[in-house]
Amino acid sequence: MSADAPPLSRLVARDALQLVLAVTLVGLVLFAVTGVWPPMVAVESGSMEPHLERGDLVVVTDEDRYAGPSADDHGIVTASASDGYQRVGAEGDVIVYAPPTRDGSPIIHRAVFYVDAGENWYDEANSAYVRGANSCAELRNCPAPHAGYITQGDNNGYYDQASSIAPPVRPEWIKAKAQFHVPYLGTVRLELQDAL
Known part of the structure; x- marks a missing residue:
């Protein structure tokens, strides 16, 4: 590592902050488009088969x-x-x-x-x-x-x-x-x- 490079802890903190900001941005966009939170639900039973099956993610x-x-x-x-x-x-x-x-x-x-x-x-x-x-x-x-x-x-x-x-x-x-x-x-x- 060169003397001019930031310390590893600073790089990790910057990457973590970028990840949090990206996830927050995606969440805000999904909320703006759908108007609800959470904007997706997982199907928990087979009551809607064959159109929705257990484990499907529904927007x-x-x-x-x-x-x-x-x-x-x-x-x-x-x-x-x-x-x-x-x-x-x-x-x-x-x-x-x-x-x-x-x-x-x-x-x-x-x-x-x-x-x-x-x-x-x-x-x-x-x-x-x-x-x-x-x-x-x-x-x-x-x-x-x-x-x-x-x-x-x-x-x-x-x-x-x-x-x-x-x-x-x-x-x-x-x-x-x-x-x-x-x-x-x-x-x-x-x-x-x-x-x-």
């Missing part, structure tokens, strides 16, 4: 950003109102939501249709996904206890609201909506989470 945005052509007042396009609009492999938006009573990670499922408070949504529902109910009286969360979205994992046999997953999803419970995914890139994060 998400604020629900009002990049709204589809038939988006409602909350920026969400439901599968029933999609008019051909697709996101993550099928019609309608995939939303990330967390009811206040939920412990653990938020749920990432497709918004199928919207219901108003007190609405008998049995007639609008696909009878294959209502868990054997033959009327609103036999269907969990029917009539709707409040306005919100009826949701379903693409690989699930029933609506979330026909099982014990969640009541209709209030717009304020929505944390983000999916834009696209990168297969298996979230696997490392899930493995670390499982190890802890």
Whole structure:
């Protein structure tokens, strides 16, 4: 090392500072583009297969950003109102939501249709996904206890609201909506989470 060269500790400190600044800059750009933090989520279950698999990394945005052509007042396009609009492999938006009573990670499922408070949504529902109910009286969360979205994992046999997953999803419970995914890139994060 020449006499004019900075000491090794200074070089390491400079490199560490440059790395921190680069990571911060990338984070700020991602936040500016997506409007949410974190801007990516890892899929933790197989409920959205075949369109999203466990370990996929999903890039998400604020629900009002990049709204589809038939988006409602909350920026969400439901599968029933999609008019051909697709996101993550099928019609309608995939939303990330967390009811206040939920412990653990938020749920990432497709918004199928919207219901108003007190609405008998049995007639609008696909009878294959209502868990054997033959009327609103036999269907969990029917009539709707409040306005919100009826949701379903693409690989699930029933609506979330026909099982014990969640009541209709209030717009304020929505944390983000999916834009696209990168297969298996979230696997490392899930493995670390499982190890802890």
